[in-house]
Amino acid sequence: MNNEVRVLIADKMDPRAAGIFRDRGIHVDEKPGLSPEEFAKAIGDYDGLAVRSSTRVTAAIMDAAAPRLKVIARAGIGVDTIDVPAASARGIVVMNTPFGNSITTAEHAIAMLFALAREIPQADQSTQSGKWEKNRFMGVELTGKTLGLVGCGNIGSIVADRAHGLKMKVVAYDPFLSPERAIELGVEKVELDELLSRADFITLHTPLTDQTRGILSREALASTKRGVRIVNCARGGLIDEPALKEALDSGHVAGAALDVFAEEPAKDNPLFGTPGLICTPHLGASTTEAQVNVAIQIAEQMSDFLLLGGITNAVNVPSLSAEEAPRLKPYMNLAEQLGRLVGQIAGTGIRSIDIEVEGHAAELNIKPITGAVLAGLMGTWSDTVNMVNAPFLAKDRGIGVREIRNEGEGDYHTLLAVTVGTEDQGARRVEGTIFGNRAARLVNIFGVPIEAELTGQMIYIVNDDQPGFIGALGTQLGENRINIATFNLGRRKDEREAIALIAVDDPISAEVAQQLHELPGVREVVPLSF
Known part of the structure; x- marks a missing residue:
């Protein structure tokens, strides 16, 4: 039997990932761009699967991978392209790299803040088209403004730190943010309704869950300060897109910068062309440094799991370091x-x-x-x-x-x-x-x-504590040609009850178990397997 550990890299990834697998003795194949049919046919040959955002890993794919596939790893934060409940039900570990592109994503959010505040994309397009509309693009300063963070985890906390450097006041809504952590970060912890009413700029830094889907709903957008500017470099689906378009058209929302959309790739979105809108094609993690970081991190995590049993950054099982x-x-x-x-x-x-x-x-x-x-x-x-x-x-x-x-x-x-x-x-x-x-x-x-x-095959027996039982038991097993490996005894003196755990060389059939149960004084017989 071939015990070689095998990994499939199904999306384009920095070549240093494959190098790490090979250096650690793991066979790796790089096959980006497989069709769903090709993917389903190939996946059964691998113990591990490494993906980015292009490959969708469905329950059907996992069934095609059974029983060999042990781990699915996403080189990035989001795992919405992986059916995590299906993986959990099938005993497959799902990992991600929540910190490998944190700085890159936070910096993109800050860049979007500047772009919104000074209308940089619109001014660039106007100027390069031969116009000189200096009076048209009247921006606002970030200094002294209130930034509202919806989500203050790893990326949100980095944005908060950068915002402090811009002399912004930062308020944060995050149910998991402790008062002590808020003080440490220098942010004011508030409820969502207060954040919406106070913030001049709002940035989103939360995963997409049943609780956060549409967190900036029509009602939430209506309760924001008039002239608010909104940045989303987190996940599509956090904002009600039709409601955002109406708020932009009416001028209630002065601008919105979106790196993510409810449906991606977003090639035909009703928001496109709306005044005050800035869009990028999910570039939050798109820097050379981030791509290298997440590729190296995911290869090291998968190798530790497949070779040593270490579990790092898993989303469906507790962590266990190498x-x-x-x-x-x-x-x-x-x-x-x-x-x-x-x-x-x-x-x-x-x-x-x-x-x-x-x-x-x-x-x-x-x-x-x-x-x-x-x-x-x-x-x-x-x-x-x-x-x-x-x-x-x-x-x-x-x-x-x-x-x-x-x-x-x-x-x-x-x-x-x-x-x-x-x-x-x-x-x-x-x-x-x-x-x-x-x-x-x-x-x-x-x-x-x-x-x-x-260990191995055993018998659990409860019987009356009386002389002669061990001899009768041994005789019965001997007549069935079952050899005893070890014999362990204990008893409750007050109840005149004895317990035996007996290791044997062969499994105990239902027929033999019934014969043992019929011995005088036997109360319970359970064949065991370890």
Whole structure:
């Protein structure tokens, strides 16, 4: 079997990206401009897919890529050309490069502010056509004006910094902007209606979501200060374009500079030709530096994931740095084993999952551990589940997930516990630890201390604690020519109940499981697979 890691670059990208893949031993093909049919035919041969804004990655494409494709990476910020929910459902990591073109996009927004304030494109066109309309183009100063930022994340904060250098006053609307961060940035945090009523210039720096779509609606535009100027270098669809045209025609909005549109490529837009409008063809990230930065960054991120398990700038799974991955690997192995153990025994009636880390484990990044627990547990119901899609499957099934940290040490230097709430059995808890920083061990199952390695084919048996049972069990397995690899025992003395976890060399058939269940004193038999 060929274990070569393969990546497809489906859009034009700086050649340094392909160079990074090759330097790290990854086979890479550069095939920009494939037709949808060619794309669907080719994609099944690759573990990773790198795109920019031209290639649309649909659910149908992902189905054609199954089961090999593990990661889709966008060299840029927006992932609206990728069906992220479909990727999540199929266990595919989706990455982007949110910081590689931040400065370039922020600078483009500032350039648009200047262009609006001084009507530079219109004056250029007039002058080059042989006119000298000096009195026609009466601009306004930026100094002393109020800039309203709709969105104050990475790009918005850079625009704020540049605006301060222009001696502008900056107000910002962003539900995720903390008061402390606003003070640090030197901006005044306000609600959207106040920003609209106060701002002389408005710039948009927010992703396109169900909450932000049409954020500058007809009603919002009507509530802005008369003579406002608007810049959008973020995403098309944030502004109601027909309403913006009416506001420009009426003079309520003095000017608008748009780098993005609701439909792209925008070759026939009703806004075109409207007085006061400046347009560029989605140039926010179009500088030499930005193209190089995002190409290098996406190649490094994909290589770290495909070779080391590191997850950086993913939009549908928690981050896990390449440095963290080796340290977390034994804990994630333990987490998956515990999830798989409790999932196989507790069945499908699970309604809640508590994941608790104690001691040394409490210092670690818990999100990947949670993903591994859920992948192990949900993997008992589906053979296509992994730590990417497991949280979504749990949510779809109405299973509540809670994470708990306990920095104090108990009986073990480090401990991971998984407790499931079930419909008919109440809470069921399993605990595990790491020996020697790498060996995963079960140390407690449903309140019974027991030390066992969870591996291969096993049998979980609950029986009356009475003499002779182990001999009868061994005889029954021997008669079925099933060899015992390890035998682990624990018991509840007060209930005269014993638990056995037995590793065997061959899978336990339903017929053998029934024979074991018929042994005297047996209460429960569950074949296990790890």
